[in-house]
Amino acid sequence: MRNNFFNKHDACLTSRQGAGRGDIVLGLFGLFLLYLLYSSGFFTAAAWQDFNRRFYQNFIKDQRYMMLVDGLKATLFMTSGATLIGLTVGLILSVIRVAYKGGAKIPLLNKLANTYITVLRGTPAMVQLLIWNFTIFASARNLNTQYIAILAFGLNSGAYVAEIFRGGIESIDPGQMEASRSLGLSYGDSMRFVVLPQALRNVIPMLFNEFIAMLKETSVAGYIGIDDLTRAGQNIQALTLEHSQPLIMVAIIYLVIVLFLTHVVRKLEEWLSRGRR
Amino acid sequence: MPVIEVKNLHKTFIRQDGTKIEVLRGINTSIVKGEKIAVIGPSGSGKSTFLRCLNRMEEPTGGEIIFNGEDITKPSCDINLVRRKMGMVFQHFYLFPHLTVRKNLTLSPVRLKIMTQDEADAKAQELLARVGLADKIDEWPDRLSGGQKQRVAIARAMAMNPEVLLFDEPTSALDPEMIGEVLDVMKELADSGMTMYLVTHEMGFAHKIADRVLFIDGGVISEEGTPQEVFDNPQQPRTKEFLSKVLHR
Numbered sequence: 001m002r003n004n005f006f007n008k009h010d011a012c013l014t015s016r017q018g019a020g021r022g023d024i025v026l027g028l029f030g031l032f033l034l035y036l037l038y039s040s041g042f043f044t045a046a047a048w049q050d051f052n053r054r055f056y057q058n059f060i061k062d063q064r065y066m067m068l069v070d071g072l073k074a075t076l077f078m079t080s081g082a083t084l085i086g087l088t089v090g091l092i093l094s095v096i097r098v099a100y101k102g103g104a105k106i107p108l109l110n111k112l113a114n115t116y117i118t119v120l121r122g123t124p125a126m127v128q129l130l131i132w133n134f135t136i137f138a139s140a141r142n143l144n145t146q147y148i149a150i151l152a153f154g155l156n157s158g159a160y161v162a163e164i165f166r167g168g169i170e171s172i173d174p175g176q177m178e179a180s181r182s183l184g185l186s187y188g189d190s191m192r193f194v195v196l197p198q199a200l201r202n203v204i205p206m207l208f209n210e211f212i213a214m215l216k217e218t219s220v221a222g223y224i225g226i227d228d229l230t231r232a233g234q235n236i237q238a239l240t241l242e243h244s245q246p247l248i249m250v251a252i253i254y255l256v257i258v259l260f261l262t263h264v265v266r267k268l269e270e271w272l273s274r275g276r277r
Numbered sequence: 278m279p280v281i282e283v284k285n286l287h288k289t290f291i292r293q294d295g296t297k298i299e300v301l302r303g304i305n306t307s308i309v310k311g312e313k314i315a316v317i318g319p320s321g322s323g324k325s326t327f328l329r330c331l332n333r334m335e336e337p338t339g340g341e342i343i344f345n346g347e348d349i350t351k352p353s354c355d356i357n358l359v360r361r362k363m364g365m366v367f368q369h370f371y372l373f374p375h376l377t378v379r380k381n382l383t384l385s386p387v388r389l390k391i392m393t394q395d396e397a398d399a400k401a402q403e404l405l406a407r408v409g410l411a412d413k414i415d416e417w418p419d420r421l422s423g424g425q426k427q428r429v430a431i432a433r434a435m436a437m438n439p440e441v442l443l444f445d446e447p448t449s450a451l452d453p454e455m456i457g458e459v460l461d462v463m464k465e466l467a468d469s470g471m472t473m474y475l476v477t478h479e480m481g482f483a484h485k486i487a488d489r490v491l492f493i494d495g496g497v498i499s500e501e502g503t504p505q506e507v508f509d510n511p512q513q514p515r516t517k518e519f520l521s522k523v524l525h526r
Binding site for chain 1: 332357361363365367372375389
């Protein structure tokens with residue numbers, strides 16, 4: 001399978017490299033960080049007290065950690081919603097393109113799908129988000145901006161998911177379609193019951209990667225005034241005039257979630273490749 | 278009345294660079310109920326294309342195919358209805374790997390509302406027993422051997438109660454030791470009166486079960502007759518040459 005070929009983000013977190021070597025690199029990096037902290041006097045008692053005081057200011061006082069929790073909720077909400085839209089749009093687009101290639105007489109639809117994919121993949125997601133919010137929905141004042149973000153990220157993701165699905169469908173032997181058609185099943189039925197289930201199975205890990213990528217991508221939602229996880233960190237910054245702790249905490253939260261999801265993908269891949277279903 | 282009558286069948290492939298390849302150049306033949314016709318010929322002669330045109334896996338570019346009195350090359354013909362009655366068995370089996378053997382056999386009849394799931398299950402059970410795989414009904418295709426897969430594929434084609442079966446080199450992708458079990462199943466089908474077109478390189482088998490043999494070369498039927506006529510006393514030099522190469526290795 002063309003692993004992650006169509007994915008916009010690098011796949012190093014989900015590709016299976018030698019775990020041993022990765023651990024050594026991580027260890028060396030950790031040692032280097034410790035050295036930096038040590039040489040900047042971080043381990044003195046005074047510095048430690050200062051760290052604790054700031055930590056209290058940033059996260060404990062006035063229950064400021066709730067800002068991060070709410071931000072995380074918004075981030076996960078947007079990511080889930082956008083992924084759902086992305087899957088739906090991507091599936092439709094890919095079926096249009098594959099059907100056209102297979103001889104269906106839908107040149108206009110195919111042209112539309114191609115244009116959609118070209119435009120949405122050829123422009124930054126953030127620019128698209130800004131356009132949705134400040135141009136297309138500029139007059140829709142009552143609309144929750146989170147829904148605009150879901151729409152923007154979802155439609156953007158759809159263009160990428162379409163390519164993932166298309167790769168998955170085209171990886172299925174054309175003989176599967178022929179065998180199904182030879183039994184009298186229509187093209188649509190053959191797609192639905194024979195080709196798509198197999199294609200979907202092949203691309204599940206890549207779709208999961210798309211979900212992970214989306215999680216990180218939604219961090220620009222703050223630009224249209226959504227208090228997502230990233231923006232929550234900035235909001236704390238504004239309250240406490242702290243320059244590092246809130247953002248590093250935000251980064252750690254993202255990392256933990258991504259590492260968890262990456263672990264899930266890996267387990268999923270193992271489960272999918274183990275024997276037959 | 279013939280079940281299938283093929284009149285002046287042409288098929289021209291157009292390559293991506295625009296060059297045309299005329300694979301079939303006017304095939305005329307017919308098959309009556311219960312008849313078994315073996316189609317032989319060198320690679321690239323068009324024998325598989327001929328077979329695949331019969332159920333329009335390939336679109337013919339000229340001529341007529343009359344199936345039960347209806348010209349199935351006409352745009353008004355619903356090819357899906359025709360295919361219910363014309364089963365096909367492929368060289369590479371093409372079992373659906375995401376479905377159990379049972380589902381492979383019952384998907385189409387149930388989806389097309391020809392049978393209920395219970396009826397289809399019973400039919401699957403019966404057919405699998407017939408091909409000697411009754412105990413594999415809930416197995417996954419990938420756990421079967423090549424010969425078993427092809428027997429399941431034959432049962433799957435039979436599950437639609439077809440009037441004709443088209444075999445496209447059904448044993449060419451099998452290990453030699455598995456060819457026998459598949460041929461046995463086909464022999465049993467032939468003896469039960471099934472109408473069959475068989476594209477094959479198994480000359481001995483063709484000799485044994487075929488009522489007629491078509492030798493296709495260069496996109497036309499260059500010789501045809503009973504197995505005795507074609508195999509034992511070929512008239513055309515090209516047929517003689519081909520047979521001498523495949524029979525006396």
